[in-house]
Each structure stands twice: as structure tokens, then as C-alpha cells.
Amino acid sequence: MPLALLHDSPSHSLPVDHAVLILDRYGYVAAVQSGETLFNTHDVQDLLGKHYASLYSESRDTELLDAALNAISADHPARMETWLPHNHGQRIRVEISLHALKGSDESVHGFAMVVRDLHAQKRLKLRLREYERRFRLFVNDVTEYAICMLDLRGNVLDWNLGAQRMTGYAAQAVANRSLSTFFHEPQRTNDLPWHLLRSASRSGRANAECELRRANGESFPAEVIIEAVQESDDTLLGFALIIHDQTKQRLAERRLRDAREQIVHAQKIEAIGHLTGGIAHDFNNALQGIISSLELASLSLDRHHAAQAKRHVTVSLDAALRAGRLTQRLLSLVRRQTSPGQRTCVSKVLSSMRELLDRTLGDDITLDVSFPDDLPSLACDSGQLESALVNLAVNARDAMAGHGHLSMACRICKPGDSSVQVALDLTHNVYVEITVADDGPGMSEETRRRAFEPFFTTKPEGHGTGLGLSMVYGFVTQYGGAVDIRSMPGAGTSVLLYLPCDQAILDAVPPKEDKTAPDLHGFRVLVVEDNETIRQSVAARLRQLGCEVSEAASGDQALAMLATGSSWNLLLSDIDLPTMDGYELCCQARKQFPALRVILMTGYADTKWLDYSVLDGATEALIKPFDMGDLLAKAKLLLQPEAL
Numbered sequence: 001m002p003l004a005l006l007h008d009s010p011s012h013s014l015p016v017d018h019a020v021l022i023l024d025r026y027g028y029v030a031a032v033q034s035g036e037t038l039f040n041t042h043d044v045q046d047l048l049g050k051h052y053a054s055l056y057s058e059s060r061d062t063e064l065l066d067a068a069l070n071a072i073s074a075d076h077p078a079r080m081e082t083w084l085p086h087n088h089g090q091r092i093r094v095e096i097s098l099h100a101l102k103g104s105d106e107s108v109h110g111f112a113m114v115v116r117d118l119h120a121q122k123r124l125k126l127r128l129r130e131y132e133r134r135f136r137l138f139v140n141d142v143t144e145y146a147i148c149m150l151d152l153r154g155n156v157l158d159w160n161l162g163a164q165r166m167t168g169y170a171a172q173a174v175a176n177r178s179l180s181t182f183f184h185e186p187q188r189t190n191d192l193p194w195h196l197l198r199s200a201s202r203s204g205r206a207n208a209e210c211e212l213r214r215a216n217g218e219s220f221p222a223e224v225i226i227e228a229v230q231e232s233d234d235t236l237l238g239f240a241l242i243i244h245d246q247t248k249q250r251l252a253e254r255r256l257r258d259a260r261e262q263i264v265h266a267q268k269i270e271a272i273g274h275l276t277g278g279i280a281h282d283f284n285n286a287l288q289g290i291i292s293s294l295e296l297a298s299l300s301l302d303r304h305h306a307a308q309a310k311r312h313v314t315v316s317l318d319a320a321l322r323a324g325r326l327t328q329r330l331l332s333l334v335r336r337q338t339s340p341g342q343r344t345c346v347s348k349v350l351s352s353m354r355e356l357l358d359r360t361l362g363d364d365i366t367l368d369v370s371f372p373d374d375l376p377s378l379a380c381d382s383g384q385l386e387s388a389l390v391n392l393a394v395n396a397r398d399a400m401a402g403h404g405h406l407s408m409a410c411r412i413c414k415p416g417d418s419s420v421q422v423a424l425d426l427t428h429n430v431y432v433e434i435t436v437a438d439d440g441p442g443m444s445e446e447t448r449r450r451a452f453e454p455f456f457t458t459k460p461e462g463h464g465t466g467l468g469l470s471m472v473y474g475f476v477t478q479y480g481g482a483v484d485i486r487s488m489p490g491a492g493t494s495v496l497l498y499l500p501c502d503q504a505i506l507d508a509v510p511p512k513e514d515k516t517a518p519d520l521h522g523f524r525v526l527v528v529e530d531n532e533t534i535r536q537s538v539a540a541r542l543r544q545l546g547c548e549v550s551e552a553a554s555g556d557q558a559l560a561m562l563a564t565g566s567s568w569n570l571l572l573s574d575i576d577l578p579t580m581d582g583y584e585l586c587c588q589a590r591k592q593f594p595a596l597r598v599i600l601m602t603g604y605a606d607t608k609w610l611d612y613s614v615l616d617g618a619t620e621a622l623i624k625p626f627d628m629g630d631l632l633a634k635a636k637l638l639l640q641p642e643a644l
Contacts, residue, residue: 017117023098024110027052034115041084041092052113056082056094064098081118093118146243149229152236154179154197166245168215179241182212184219200226200239212243221246290319317627324625344382346375346410346432353386357393364403371410376501378432380479388472389436392495395469396438399493409435413498420498422484428500431481437494443487451485472497518636521546524565528558528573528585529601538572541628542635555580555588562589568596569639572631575602586619597638599631 014020019034028051032044042055052064067078077099083091099112146163148156155178159171167182174181180193187193187210199206207225214220225242293316300309350369357367378385389408396406413433415424424431443451452473472495476483480500487493525547529535532553539549547570552558555577562568571589575582586598595618603624620634 019115021047021052021113021115022101022110023052023113025108027111030110041086055115056084064096067098077114084115093122146241146245148174148241150179150197150226150239150241152238154193154239156181157238163243166214166220166243167212173215182243184211184213187211196224196226197239200228201236204228204230209246221250287319287323290316290323293319320625321627343377344380344385345377346385346434347371347373349382349385349389350408350410353389357390360390361393361397361406362402365397365400366405368405368407369409370407372412375410375412375432376430378479378499378501380475380499384475388475388497389434391469391472392436396436396440396493399440400438401440405439407435407437409437412501421486422482422496422498424482424498425480425500428480430501431498432501434497434499435494436497437492439492442489442491442493443485444489448485448487452483469495518545518632518640520632520635520639522548523569523639524548524550524567525570525572526550526552526558526561526568528552528555528571528577528582530554530574530577534574538631541631542572545632554578555582555585558585559588562592568593570635571596571598572635573598573600575600599634599638601626 014033019032021029021033022031024030028049029047032047034044047055064078064080067080077097079095079097081093081095084094086092095116095118097114097116099114100108101110101112103109146166147160148163149158151157155176156174157176159169159174163174164170169181178193179197180188183193192208192210196206196208205225205227207223209221209223211219212222212224223244223246225244227240227242229237229240231237293312297309297312297316300306300312350371354367354369357369361367393406393408396404400406411433413420413431414429415426415431420433451469453470473483476497476499482498484496484498485493486496520542523546525542527535527539527542527549528551529538530553535551535553539551542549550561552561555573556579558571558573559580562571568589571586573582573585577585580588582600582602586600589598590596598619599622600619601622601624618638620638622631622634
């Protein structure tokens with residue numbers, strides 16, 4: 001601050017460790033700028049009119065004044081250090097500088113005396129040193145993090161004990177070394193350390209998760225954070241580097257992941273147990289019907305009652321087909337594809353099910369079935385539709401504890417109808433809505449949300465597998481439909497099935513095959529099946545129709561047999577064969593017999609095996625279990641197309 005302005009400036013503009021006294025030409029105090037006291041040593045009012053030498057106890061009362069007068073020609077102040085008396089008999093060290101005040105004629109008419117408290121500066125240095133000591137103690141106590149200071153070039157300036165413990169580098173070993181020391185060679189090649197420094201200098205902070213290197217060469221996962229250290233005027237001074245060793249965290253995450261996998265595995269085992277129990281129950285019922293009917297048929301044959309025997313065999317066959325449909329419904333949970341089916345009349349299905357449902361639901365449940373007469377047909381399997389409706393009816397019966405009202409209703413709707421609360425595929429213009437409603441206790445929001453999950457059930461242990469609604473959902477969605485559940489606690493439950501019925505879909509559905517026995521006399525057929533019972537029964541039926549049949553248990557054996565004949569009409573092969581699957585066998589056989597007709601059999605009805613793009617008129621698929629009528633219809637389609 002220029003001395004010409006210093007005299008007029010308020011005292012609070014001075015630094016706290018400075019005081020200014022205006023002296024006349026003889027050294028007497030004319031004015032003081034130092035607040036109420038001068039460093040807690042003198043009252044300001046007491047100093048006015050006194051000689052400046054009374055401030056301190058030294059005897060050199062005119063020494064400084066003489067020095068100032070002698071320094072006029074040099075145009076610089078005279079300076080000296082001395083002691084000022086302080087409270088309680090103590091003294092403080094000060095620096096005194098004397099500036100000559102000149103008039104327009106260059107004559108000295110007074111002096112400006114500036115007193116600076118050297119003790120304040122010393123105390124500030126001591127305080128800063130104490131702060132630094134405390135900060136170092138604090139930083140060194142942080143052992144979970146490596147903390148160090150970097151200069152502008154990324155070289156290490158300081159290093160805490162946590163960094164030494166984490167990396168194995170002593171502070172002396174890394175001083176002035178580059179940040180890149182702790183990174184592996186590929187990361188240094190990719191300039192990762194310098195990229196982090198540049199990002200921190202631009203945005204103030206940069207962080208990354210990477211592998212760092214300890215002093216012994218060992219790698220460890222770490223989170224690296226670099227903070228820019230700036231002055232109050234935003235000048236960049238350097239960087240603070242913080243490293244967090246994530247080894248324990250990664251280990252904890254791996255253990256948590258392993259624990260979750262074990263829980264999921266246990267849940268899968270439990271779900272498989274529920275599924276196995278439910279399947280075993282249904283199959284046992286089917287097998288019981290088969291065994292009982294065959295035993296009765298055997299007794300009837302012993303007594304020469306052929307008509308009764310035939311009736312019991314028919315019942316046994318129906319039970320076996322029901323068991324086969326159970327496996328197809330299970331497979332429909334995962335395959336999510338439409339299989340070749342038939343036109344299904346919803347009105348006929350509901351009419352035919354009324355008696356079955358009355359018997360299934362019991363006398364204490366009132367059943368109401370209503371539908372218009374002009375419902376269009378659906379392009380879906382009637383058996384699957386019946387199974388879905390029975391599942392919903394049985395669920396409703398169990399929810400109502402055997403007492404209540406159950407209704408089934410149908411109507412035609414469109415995707416844009418306001419009453420439709422689920423998303424429908426807009427490529428289908430018309431849907432049939434089938435509603436199954438009960439007046440039971442209803443569902444909570446949690447139960448309603450999870451209702452279609454496989455194996456989820458609210459029934460007691462041993463009273464449900466949790467597959468009923470998931471099978472319904474799988475059936476509807478595989479035909480391009482949707483399912484909606486509307487329920488509230490105490491307000492009953494309504495399940496709405498939306499199935500598309502566009503004419504284009506119906507036109508694409510092939511008509512029901514004629515299963516009457518065709519005339520296959522004289523055709524040469526090779527049956528390839530590793531299951532002896534299936535192979536022999538299929539071969540026996542074809543021989544009954546006059547076919548010349550050969551049998552093979554594997555693909556290799558089949559190729560050897562094909563090579564022995566000059567012509568073959570039909571290859572009937574299982575897909576899942578040892579050493580060579582049915583597709584490969586088909587390809588190999590057609591190299592020798594390009595016109596060979598092929599029927600591929602499989603028990604796995606998924607898209608991997610049933611690629612209908614290969615069913616080009618010379619190849620057909622047959623899903624197990626099938627009856628002989630299905631087999632003969634496929635054979636007639638391939639060998640006698642003119643008869644269709």
C-alpha cells in the first residue's frame with residue numbers, strides 16, 4: 001500500500017500483525033493506526049505525543065531516526081528489530097521500519113513508522129507445522145487406503161503408511177517416482193495413468209477400477225481415485241492419489257455369489273422335487289388305468305369275451321394317450337411354439353366340458369357356462385384348451401374350498417377395446433376372450449404377480465406342484481395370445497384368456513388328417529429306432545399293411561442296410577440315435593437315394609429338432625407318443641399323395 005494512502009486508510013484494512021504510526025520530524029507520535037491496542041502492549045491514546053522510542057526498552061532512541069534521515073537520498077526505509085514490552089512482563093519481537101515523508105520541496109516533514117509483529121508470523125508457522133503434523137498422523141492412521149501426494153508430472157511427493165502396507169513400497173523407495181510405477185506394463189502402454197491425470201486436471205477428479213502391482217510383482221484389484229489440488233485462484237498445484245485395495249471386497253462378493261448360487265441350486269432341487277412328485281402322481285394315475293384295463297382285457301380273453309376285451313383295451317389306450325398329452329403339456333412350458341393342430345370350436349369345447357366339470361367340481365359349486373353361438377374357430381389344439389380350462393376350474397375350486405360359484409364366459413374382442421387391460425398383438429385383428437371367474441377369497445398383489453411362475457403355489461405341501469397356471473400361460477402365449485388376472489382380496493378372481501382367431505391363421509392350419517389304414521402293400525421301409533419295443537411294434541404294424549420292413553438299432557447299422565438294397569421307399573427314423581442322429585442319417589441316405597421319403601420321430605418337441613423348414617413334402621415329423629393312426633397318416637401322405 002503506498003504511504004501516501006496509508007495515512008487515510010481505515011485501521012481494519014491493515015494486516016493484524018501490523019501497526020502504523022505517523023511521526024513528526026522529531027520522532028513524536030502524531031497518529032496511530034492499530035485498532036484499540038498495539039499488539040496488546042500499549043493503548044493507542046497513550047502513545048499520542050510521545051516519542052516513538054518509548055515503544056521499546058532499548059536505549060537506541062535516536063538510532064532509527066538517524067538511519068531514516070541518512071537513507072533519504074537512497075529512497076528506502078530504515079529497518080531494525082527490537083523487543084516490545086508485553087503483558088505480564090513478557091516481551092514480543094517486532095520489526096520496525098521508518099519511511100521519510102517528504103513535501104513538495106523534497107524536505108522531510110515527518111515519518112511513517114510500520115511495526116510488524118514477528119511473533120504472530122512465528123506462531124502462524126508453528127500452527128501450520130502443528131496442522132501438518134496432525135494431518136500426517138491422521139493420514140498414516142488410515143491403513144485401508146493408500147494416500148499420497150503427486151506433483152504436476154505425476155511423481156510421488158509424499159506417501160502414507162497405508163500405501164506402504166498396501167503396495168510394499170517404502171516412502172523412500174517411491175519418492176519422486178512416477179505414478180505409473182504401480183501399474184502393469186499393458187496399462188502403462190495404454191497410457192492409463194496419464195489418462196487419469198489428464199482427466200483429473202480437466203474435471204478435478206478421475207477414478208478407475210484396475211489391477212495394480214505390489215513391490216513383489218503381485219497383482220491386486222484396486223480402485224484408483226485422483227483428485228486435483230488447487231490454489232484459491234484455481235492454480236493447479238498437484239494431485240492427491242487415493243488407492244483402495246478391493247481384494248477383500250472381491251472375495252466377499254465371490255463368497256456372496258457362491259452362496260446365492262447354492263441357494264438357487266437348492267431351490268432348483270426343491271422345485272424338481274415338487275415337479276417330480278406332481279408328474280409321478282399324474283403318471284401313476286394313468287398307469288393304473290392302463291394296468292387295470294389290460295388286466296381286465298386279459299381276463300376277458302381267457303373267458304373268450306372278445307367284445308369286453310376290446311373295450312378294456314380301448315380304455316387302456318385312452319389312458320396311455322392322456323399320459324402322452326401330459327408330457328406334451330410339460331414340453332409346451334419351454335418350447336413356446338405352435339405345433340400343427342386343428343380348428344377348435346370354443347362352443348363345442350365348452351359344451352363337451354360341462355358334464356366333466358360338473359363331476360370334477362362337486363355338488364357344492366354352482367357352474368355357469370355361457371357363450372354366443374357365433375364364436376369363430378381357433379387355430380389351437382383342442383386338448384390343450386380343454387386342459388387349460390380344467391386347470392383353471394380346479395384352481396378355482398380349491399380357492400373356494402369346494403363351496404361357491406364358478407362361471408365360464410366367452411366373447412369376441414379386439415386389441416383396441418377399452419375393456420382389454422393387457423397388451424395384445426396388433427397383427428391379429430380379432431380375439432376370443434374366455435373368462436373363468438370365481439367368488440373365492442381373491443389374491444394379494446404379490447400372489448397375483450407371481451401366479452404364472454413355474455412351481456409357485458399357495459396350496460399346502462403335497463397339494464400342488466405350481467405348474468397349473470404356468471401351463472395355461474405357456475399354452476396361450478405359444479399361440480400368440482395373452483393372459484390377464486384380475487383379483488383383489490375378498491373380491492374373487494377372474495382369469496381371462498385371449499386367443500387370436502384371424503382367418504389367415506385358420507387358413508394356415510392343415511385339415512385334420514385321415515387316420516384310416518392306407519394301402520401300403522409292396523413299399524420297402526427301413527425302421528431305425530434304438531428302443532426295441534417301439535421298433536418292433538412299428539415294424540409289425542407296417543408288415544400287417546403289406547410293407548417289406550427292415551429294422552436297425554443305430555444310424556451306422558441303418559446305412560449298412562441301405563447300402564444292401566437297390567431301392568427304398570421310406571425311412572422311418574428316431575432323431576435321437578446313438579453315434580448318429582436322425583437328421584444326419586437322412587442326409588447320408590439321400591446321397592444314395594435322392595427320392596427317399598423320410599419320417600423323423602422324436603420325443604423332444606422343441607425348435608432345435610422340429611425345424612419345419614426341412615419338412616418339404618419329402619420329410620415329415622412325428623412327435624412321440626403317437627398312435628398308429630398318426631404314423632399311417634404320415635406314411636400315406638408321403639407314399640400315396642394322390643390318395644389325399
